[in-house]
Amino acid sequence: MSESRSERALILAPLGRDSQIALMILEEAGFPGLICQHLGHLCDELEQGAGLLVIASEALLGPGLEVLLQLIEQQPAWSDLPIVLLTHHGGPEQTPEARLGAQLGNVTFLERPFHPVTLVSLVTTALRGRRRQYEARDRLIDLSNSEQRLQTILETLEQQVQERTAQLRHNEEALRQSQKMEAVGQLTGGIAHDFNNMLTGIIGSLELLRRRLARGRTEDLDSLIDLGVTSANRAAGLTHRLLAFSRRQSLDSKAVQMNTLVLSMGELLQRSLNESIRLDMQLDDQLWIAEADPNQLESALLNLVLNARDAMPDGGTLVIRTSNQHLDADFTDAYSNLKPGDYVALSVQDTGCGMPEAIVHRAFDPFFTTKPIGQGTGLGLSMIYGFSKQSHGHVTMDSEVNRGTTVNLYLPRFIGEPVSEPVIDTQHMPHAQAGETVLIVEDDPAVRVLVSTVLGELGYAFLEAGDADGALPILQSKRRIDLMVSDVGLPGMNGRQLAEIGRQLRPDLRVLFITGYAEHAAVRGGFLDPGMQMITKPFTFELLTAKVREMIRT
Template structure:
């Protein structure tokens, strides 16, 4: 070929590839071709001879099996002419069958067409025999009227692998039966063993159903097993051969021949290894010849190599210098290809040095880029982790909000109807108690008191549900928490008993809180009762106040917590404490560790709902055996000005049952029973009552009766307007008229974000008649003072 470099550098001579290729082709290829053809011809001849021998062995074994079966058929036909059998003497025939068994080793079986055995040489005479039948074989025997051979089966009496030869017989009295000779399959195996197959060959008999009847090897493992599908597919004719795989995955050359008497197939399997043994010997000869040829070729190659050794050594030195980065110089060579390579290496050396300088520059820039990119990836990874954590927290808060919304909807629906019913119950019980008077039978008074107590407990349960679901009406105001806690000390001590010591730790300079004081008192009382139950043998209850700041890191890990300043009230006990599993569920509604009937599971959930609805936070800290601390974080009030002093808990007297002075009160209530209770209570208190079931009717009464002194209306009304809309319409007509709302539950009419609208007077259902009359008296007197 033409060289890309000047001819003065390439040197004289022909290409070494041409010389070596011509030498190898001239020496090795003819020898390999001749040996390969000879080996192939020898292998084909050996294979054909082995197939012929195997097929002859299969035919010989099939003839031997037919001879054995023919002998058995003859013995069977001899038995069919037995006098005892013809006369129906079954006992005598059993003696003959036993003699045949003892002399010839053949088991004789006589059975009716329905399978009932009459004689069985395996059993003594009159011994019970099982039913046995071979339906297909019996049908063939009756159809042909001559002996037929069965396939493989398991004997009903012996439980062994058997085959049988059977034919129909008739008794002298015309009865019909099947006479059979039953033999173990080992008898056919012995026939195969007597054939004397060469070592390594396997002879087998496959019955008409495709199951192995006998084998010269591994008989117990394969007898009764179906042959492979590929094997059965090749046994369609009277004889033949095929190549396949025997059991165990051994490649074999197989030949088969059909038994003319029974329709069985006799198979001869020859391991392919025996066929390939001569081929391997020939291959060994070929390999030896090839090695000899290679040795001769090596000697010739050595002679050729001497002519190119020095140029190649020089080329190797140049390659080593190139690897070390040295500058190469052109050197002439006797072989043209070697000269071309040397010239190419010189050019490559020059280019490599230039590329090396370029790579150093690129590498420095790449390292800087990798460092910058790594820093970006680290920052991006940190952002992704933060976003994932925030997303998980948001999902958790969303699930909690959904749960709270579901509980709130359920609680609101229950509270509205349930509080209406409780108002009716409590109001009527109050009227009943007043009608009975103190002279009524004590048993009747106890019954009325018990019913009233049950109704009040139900009302408290509804209130707690509303508190947890954050649906209760709060009236937040500035509260001096230290004063409230100090005022509750006596009540708490009376409530929890003398076994528990109550201690208050009040912080100096405590901020004021914006919270509903009544609900805060109820929450503290709930916590004190829970603490008492956790200290059955007594202990110490500590109520502590402090200013607190919840930072951003704390708020990010807590649901619905906003960072900022709070007034903290903690209630701690020295009781049994909680496990982490119990503490995780403590705020859930209806969760309690108390026995059945000892608690509703709403105490802590009410505290939790009150704190959340007030815009604060509640947290539990507890360890088993170390007691529990519940902390309430209440929103701080930042507006300046004096705070009202809350009433001392437990010391305030209930509102007096003030009598009316004949004032007219308009009662608007869409529930008839509740309306009747309110009317009866007010009339009994000395008020004149006008009743309306909906807003338009109430406005008509207001126009017709200017003497109306107060409007008492339910917030939730049927009809075109609710209680708030009615109050707005009344205010447009008579702005000075006092309005008292009542409700069992409402969301947005007069309560927004859980708090009463400014200037709204509200009486929660269920209420008593005395509370209603006292509230109306209080509002009328306050209006009179302002007037």
């Protein structure tokens, strides 16, 4: 819009010489103006730009008023077009058409005949206000341009941040990969050292047994057998710790009287400590019942006690404490799998050397250990961490150098009535009754042969299959099957799926699962139906035959 148009006066006074007089006065005062012939002409010119309007009141009665009102209504936010409305003698309140002034907005009334000085004064004031509106418009434009420039800068910064973030993520991934490889190296060194020792014990004892039997020497074989079994059990314990920290072990969660469990381990714990370490048990008399796998809880407690012992080479005090704890949302919200509620806490506190904060932050990391390679795999605390998380609990550690360490294990409070389990006599198991038949489904030939041999020695008839495809025809047949013993991790169809089909064919089929590792069998309560039980590899044949006898006879 040109400057002349932006400040011109559009004049509409169709009767008499008011238009010519007004234009002459304004031009003599130095203001540009234009006479319009009717409202339509005025509206057309207004769209091209104007500083103000000078309109006779009678002109508002002509056609085009709605268009003018619409233009005034659609003004931008910065604009408030000034209008000088020429009224008849007697004032605007006595002129009906002048009442439209309220609809026109920024209106000043000028009674005719008007004095030239009055008109010039009104126009000067109106244009001064109009110029301020233009200044506001220009500032808005400058602000908009600044916002656009700022937006461009922000977009550039955002792109730079994204590029920098991508670079940092790449660096972080590279660091994580490096730490992962370092952790794998630590794991490899620790496990290779431990497993080589265990395999040496197993292979060496078997080799000595073979040599002695070949020479007809049968004396003192029990010590060699015990050596091999001890080494094998140590290897089994190591694999259990590996599964524990990865939260893939098979848990048999149930109601646990934690005080009773701790007291029952008292003698073992005392023997594990040096004479210079005093054991102090502070057990809550009103302790709630916890929900956990008692075997894994025993292992966790023993691990914590051994760590505390190693932290006190010069002696000290070890406190085992139980307590009831309510964890509210302020605490649990920081952990994804932890819910507010009641928990039973087991604390192990020592007065040993303690650890700096940097070590505490990594203490539960898998494979992390401060011991030299070969003296620890770094799986003890990570096993406890995995066990706590898989049990829907939590574990914390507080430590101060030269002051000692406290580890708190939180397990959920058991809700419901505890179910007492029958005690199984594994020492004097009766032989099978005539005709009792077990279907053995196991893909490992060595395990399958050993299971079938030990059941055969007890008088059981047995049927064998290496996978589900081999077992299905047997289940579909008319042969007697009192119990199916199946590995969970079969190739193809797994053992749990096979059991489902088996129960469709034989609704009363009892199933004993044996598993070394099965991800979906990690929590037994959600995996086993009534008439199903599970034992974990490696198992003793006393436990296997006891379970077989128990399930067939119940």
